[in-house]
Amino acid sequence: MAEFVAAAYQEKMFEILGRVESSFNSLDLNSDKEIDFEELRMLLPPGTKDEEVRDVLARADVIKKDGKISLQEFRAALASTNIEVCLGASKA
Secondary structure, eight states, X not given: OHHHHHHHHHHHHHHHHHHHHHHHHHHOXXXXXXXXXXXXXXXXXXXXXXXXXXXXXXXXXXXXXXXXXXXXXXXXXXXXXXXXXXXXXXXX
């Protein structure tokens, strides 16, 4: 039974990682495997100030710290956001 649960969990994780990568690729407008300031600006709502774009970028660019969001950083940002949402929901 434990082997079945482990296999099912692993399969679900691969599915989730595939969706995350697919989402990242759709946001990577020039297909260079990174989301830069200009791409992020185009993805955020019209009227978003440059300072706000830089803030979003800085919050996600925590591994390489090169001014761009890599797939690894995108995954980490999503995981961090998910944890914050879950913790916030448990406080309510």
